[in-house]
Amino acid sequence: MNVKWAYTTVNTWRECNRKYYFASVLANHNRKNLVRRKAYELRAMQNLTMWKGSVVDKFLEVVIIPMITAQKELDFQCLSEQAVAFARKQFRFSENKLYDNPELKKGDIESEYCILDIHETGQPYTEQDLLVCYDDIRKAILNIPLVVLPDGRHLMNLLKEANWLKPNVEDRLVYVGNAIVKPQMDLLVSDNWKPVIIDWKLSDSMVSDYARQLQISGLTIYKKRLDTPGKPPYLFEDIGLLEVNLLKGIAKHHDFNQEIYNNTIDYISLTSRDIALMTGEDIDIEDFELTNNQVSCKNCNFRLLCGYLIKNNNIYDEGSYLKSVPDRQLV
Ligand code: SF4
Known part of the structure; x- marks a missing residue:
């Protein structure tokens, strides 16, 4: 039988078999099956460190590389501010939990689509953490012509x-x-x-x-x-x-x-x-099987879902799951 293989899949498998199950077996974008949809959203969820990297990747993909291909003049000072504006737009998308909106299809809003753990699972953060992200994004764009x-x-x-x-x-x-x-x-x-x-x-x-x-x-x-x-x-x-x-x-x-x-x-x-x-x-x-490694669990995107399913005999109820998640009780 053919299997889809990816480096990240192997790493996830080795880290925790149950995490592999959530990421590679259960996750599905279709909203009809709520637990599969939740696993899909959690798989896509990012912490602030991962996010700033993905913002720069996306900005290069949709703005800078097309400008180079079209032989346009590049003003990196201006582009670095555009990249921060691009990041702020993604931040608002996540903050307003627009990924919950079934009317919005990921393919149509690819550049904006973003799920941050600080919004989805209530990870604590400070305004200063966010400012550091924006500074790093700016710096990354300004560094491009220096490499x-x-x-x-x-x-x-x-x-x-x-x-x-x-x-x-x-x-x-x-x-x-x-x-x-x-x-x-x-x-x-x-x-x-x-x-x-x-x-x-x-x-x-x-x-x-x-x-x-x-x-x-x-x-x-x-x-x-x-x-x-x-x-x-x-x-x-x-x-x-x-x-x-x-x-x-x-x-x-x-x-x-x-x-x-x-x-x-x-x-x-x-x-x-x-x-x-x-x-x-x-x-x-x-x-x-579940891992015994507490560090893996601490950093796992599926941590709350995993714990919820253990407590509830692997039966998922969206309302009761959301009530158990910080910042989600009012949903
Ligand atoms: S929380 Fe721990 S046991 Fe559960 S899926 Fe994640 S890494 Fe595995």
Whole structure:
């Protein structure tokens, strides 16, 4: 049986089987089934740190990259203020819980759609936390023209001189055994007709390593090319993997070669077997074990839903669930 495979799915599975169930089995956007809809909303929910990164990703996708493609003049000072206005609009969307409104379809309001944990599950925050987010968004946009790539070129030169740019790539699908692999790539650049995959980051952590995520994208581009009739295969070194940290204003190159390709194939094959065991028609929430790791639970988007279902024999009632959630009692 084929299984949908993604790096985040594997990580979620390893962290907690029940969390995997909520995110990958139960979650569904259809409003007819209330518990499935709630799992879908909780999966999409972000904390402020994740959110500021997603705002910058989206702003690059819908504003900056199209301007570069159209060869428009870029005033980064002005764009940084536009990005903050864009963020404020998303914030209001979440604050007013407009995602509860069945009239609003996510596809029609993609740029505005936003669910923040401070509104959905009542996570505490201060005005200062929010101001820091807006400052970081501003700083990330202002840093774009300052980023120098490991090969000495400015990021902006790569983008302006590219054969083409494609932001938010989600349509490159390949099979690795029974695993369907379709990673999301922030930006795909054709640099002298060779692919460069860019991952935008806003993390200020010094220890984060995003190599694996980019290598999976590299593998997808490499394999996809093998399936393209009439085109010669890429050499591994033709595929550029770049992690661009816009908060720090630095770019990091990640290697891609035969050994990394083989290791990535092995990793996908191995982990997809675990997922295949827990995919099917007749699986039930009780088949999925809970983690004992309190840190995972503390940071889990499904924490309140998980606790509610445990207390209520896995039976969901929207009214009583919302009453149990801080800030939701008045809904
Ligand atoms: S709250 Fe804990 S046990 Fe429940 S789904 Fe999340 S991580 Fe798993």
